[in-house]
Amino acid sequence: MVSSTTRTAAITIIGGGIMGAVLAYQLARRGIGEVVVLEREAVASGSIGRATGGLRQQFADELDIIFAREGLRFYRQFIAEMQAEVVPTSPSPPPFYQYGYLFLVSDDASWQAMQGYVALQRRLGVPSELLTPQEVERRWPGLHLITDDLRGASFCPTDGYTDPAAMTHALMGAARRLGVVVYEQSPVVAIRTTQGRVQAVQTPQGALATPLVINATGVYAALTARLVGIHDLPVYPLRRQLYLCEAIAGLPAELPMVVDQATGFHFRWRDGGLLLGLPHQPSPEEEAASRALAATAFDLSLDPRVWPQIERVSTRRFPALAGLRLRRAWAGLYEMTPDEHPVLGPTEVEGFLCASGFSGHGFMHAPLAAQLLIDYLTTGKSSTLAIEQFSLQRFREGRLLPATRLL
Template identity: 30%
Template sequence: MDETADIIIIGGGVMGTSTALHLAEQGVGEVLLLEKSSLGAGSSGKSGAILRQHYSHEVSVRMARTSLQFYENFQARYDREIGFCQPGMLFIANEAQREALERNVELQRSLGVDTQILDAAALRAAEPHARFADDALGAWEPEAAYVNPVKTVHGLAAAAQEAGATIRTGIGAAEVLRDGGAVRGVRTDGDTKIRADVVVNTAGPWAGQILDQLGLDYPLQVVRPEQAFFEPPADVEERPTMYADLLNGVYWKPEQSDWVRVGKLAFDDDEEVTNPDHYDEGVSNDFVSFAHSALTDRLPAFEHAVSWGGCGALYTVTPDSHPLVGAVPEVEGLYLASGFSGHGFKLAPAVGRGLTGLITETDPAPFDPDFLAVDRLRHDRPVTVPYSYSILG
């Protein structure tokens, strides 16, 4: 071997950098993160980076809550600005979904989340510029926030380096080295062999390729969601809050500029991407017009918004729309965190802490290794959700 490290992390997105930070803070020895391109070059850089706690399972709510608090305190703790904004989020449904909405809001409240159900009259009073049918029903979460994803990934990486981790960009892991059933390190694309007894695969849309090379079969698929951006007319004064509009099938959020980003809640019809190094980063006219009509259906003032087009991006998805996180049972020392199915940014601090707990045999809470176990689907233990949009978790 040419070099050694204690732990090698593959991928410098939000999962890899968060894991590097949590491991380095734990003082576990030499932590080396390899990023083949640049930090945030995968899904993370283009993320909406919405941080909400509206989930249907206790573990997810706890992970989202701990992570929200981590992001909120990041600047005070690490002295780096990550664009934390807290406009709140509305989840719009109707009477047909009352049971699921109420059950989830009750669960979240029992775990300390500030959230409440609003009927149509309360929705109209809270959002006078929006349109709601008489049977509309909402869940309002005032603590929901978002961050700037690029600043956040760079902030996590810088904090990890200050805690002692090494981060190398422009260097890819070409091969995970194994000796029978155990990890032995990584061979880089520059043909350097780095010895390590622990390798963490946080390669996002590329994570499946790394597993394939090892002959491991995990249900990770890459799809291409589209996003559209609109700038409201100058006479629209209200900065819209964030919405997950279950009735129109879209979410939207303000960007750091005056733009509003619109994305779809479902990814079932998104095009599959077989090579994440070469995918269509453009947006179709059909998507822009679908996004515009869904937005104006709810917020009529956006009828005359300027359309800025949009982009194609990458989600790594699993059959139950929940990530695979934890030890890979076939290869000792190999860990995986991928398949976040369009809702991982908000969970990354808890994932970094959870992986650190698993690797160092300390408490991984609020992460629960069984709930997100990498082999749960093989054992027929999918995570189920009460919404038709499983991205909501």
């Protein structure tokens, strides 16, 4: 709740997800002060608390690779710095399981394309490699792959996975120690503007005077933007489901994130069990409801059609996965944009900035997004990527960014 002592903030971040946490931490670390985070439920209660936690640099698109490369570097450095602190910090960052990502490719066209993606990744400094089916069998004999129709695989040993909610809590904890004030159970319900400038945000507990608001509300970003009269922020939900199963004996201990590229089926270890996912296509009706931001599109109940598909897809390629025993399952929401790249930076409302729309890659991409926003706030320009290309304006003018999706 917004206390009676904190009535002003130089910078107000709405949303205590990974974007809010990385931004708060990086702002505080650089001494750009008086930062308040307002979270309507609890830190990491949004999409990041339901995510897989994958950190991969194997993308098909240059921008995605650049974002992910920086994300990985940032988290590794954060973990190392927190471990080096004389007094152990709490909550401490989770371990990063750097066992790689392994993409299995089974048709000629995809294999052709994958060779181009790996060449692009290598050009951008990512150490991905192409493997034959025989090399995959030799390196991970415990996978017991069916390789009859496998054309090959791509593998990046520096990719990996971690616990995304624990990382968010660790970052927010570090930000708090550096002076950031974080209020949970504090939904922003109104934003006051005068003459096109942000003046204050309103929560049920009270108002906070602030000249600068950063909209880091994930899949709810379009609804938050409406509070300042912006009705066309194109961020909309896409439901994804994850399944945590009992462990299967014999799988390698250092299991990479394994992805069957044809179907998108993927799995990795988590909490002593196997975490599995399979992207499923929404129906045209579901798609329309998402674009219209209908209440049903934010539904987090499980679609029962997905689990039978997982059983079918998984055992065809990995017979060792037959007879999976489900421990629990949950759904979460990707926060999509029309070109699957984020919306970052200023809007026509002075003091209202966007930081959302990571289209299912926000854990990896938030650190560079935070950096670009801070560069914009401090110097007006960035040494890495021009923030202007991620503006809301691009959708209005039909200047969508190129995007090639690998998964």
